[in-house]
Amino acid sequence: MPKGIFDTAPVIAEMGIDIIVIGAGLSGLASALALCKAGHNVTIIDKRDVSQPWKGAGGCRIPPNLVKIIRRWGLGEEFAKKALPLESLHMLRFETGEFLGQHEWAEEMLREAEGDYELIEYQDLWNIFYKGAQDYGATFMMNTTVTSVDPHALEVTLADGRILAADLFIGADGPQGLTRKLLSDDIEQTPSDGCVMYEAMIPADRVRDVPELKSLGLGQKDINKIMLFLGEGLCMHLFPVSGRDAFAMQLCVGPDMIPAGEPEGSWGDAPSVRIADKLPKNVEPRIKKLAEYAEPAVRVRSENTRLSTWVHSTQRLIVIGDAAHPFPPGAQQGSALAVEDAAVLGKLFTYLKVDDQIGNFLWAVQELRQDRCEKCLQEEYDLYVFLTLRQGEMQEVRDAEMRLKHESGRTDLRQGEDVAAKQWEELRTVYAYDCEDEADNWWIEWGLLRERARERNEFYNTTPIRQPVIQQSVRSV
Structure with a gap:
């Protein structure tokens, strides 16, 4: 076990298996780290050259439920070197720059959540998880394209013709990835x-x-503050990263504001857009000035589509992160819930004793994660609607309530019974969630029952248990 990665010695599964993770984004790296921690042999395959920085990756707003996992996994020291603690959220009108109010996170809420709210550049966050997965023994196959996945044969085929075999496949290759397409019949629009x-x-x-x-x-x-500009059909976040040596600018445009013929776009694409060219005519002068100094932007387009199931019928493939539940670009919970998926996966697979448990654990991941992810996803879209209200009665009420709170000196938007208070109270419950506790509770309430039933079965009692595998390997066919 690499010194300093985890605060306490991890629990190692009695049975170690070979796992291939397809995709080396945040969910893929977190999965590899968590599953290596559990004693399994993990290989990550990605078409990207990791020696090169992510293209147009930008900044991330890291909520307490993710910060909690980062620290629990022993990555907190490196994270603290790169992240900036968020001190305040300032809300302004996009068209005029009028200051509507501010929100500061209550200390008792952060204590309850066991984490802070932090700001970081995505490349820095990725590097932290990459180093953690490396230190824990994951094998990386980069500049390598997977052309097909056959969960029935337990094989993946690479672009160069090689065929690799494993016991389990994790699809972490995003909303346009190969693994999500294997479950495409179950996509709901x-x-x-x-x-x-x-x-x-x-x-x-x-x-x-x-x-x-x-x-x-x-x-x-x-x-360290987020400046949130609320506009008609759009909104913009501006916040510092990299020790305040840079600022991330995120302009989000709702469906009725997207220009006709606007191309598709996804993370990893080369920056190709000038934000200044995408601003409406009626815009606060300082936003226009900022956009003039901005580097080329990456365009990321999302569709609100959902999978009915994350688990392949063979029970040897599961999709996680954006491959399972694509969040709107820039959503604060997108990265957090991707890592939560990985944490639950790793936690459950510490209990692996026999091959027959694999399918049960995959279904348990979906059972534990799907409702939460869909609820958070809907809340993110609801929040975008709230932040991008068109001029009218609802928008006027929202702005008036914000002004009233600001004038009365209130900086906690959870206070009161208005719309904003309800939005922020919902976020409080999201922040305090502990995904690893949920996984442990599932094992105690359901997993152990199945395990005891298995032990009573003579067939399973005579099935040899593989010893933990220390050296990682992917079997070539």
């Missing part, structure tokens, strides 16, 4: 058409001394 986000980075030295931008508080000694 919801009424919402999704949204488009344009994300760009702004080097701080370009904007720090611009007179028109001084009032935004972009200096090195200013507080």
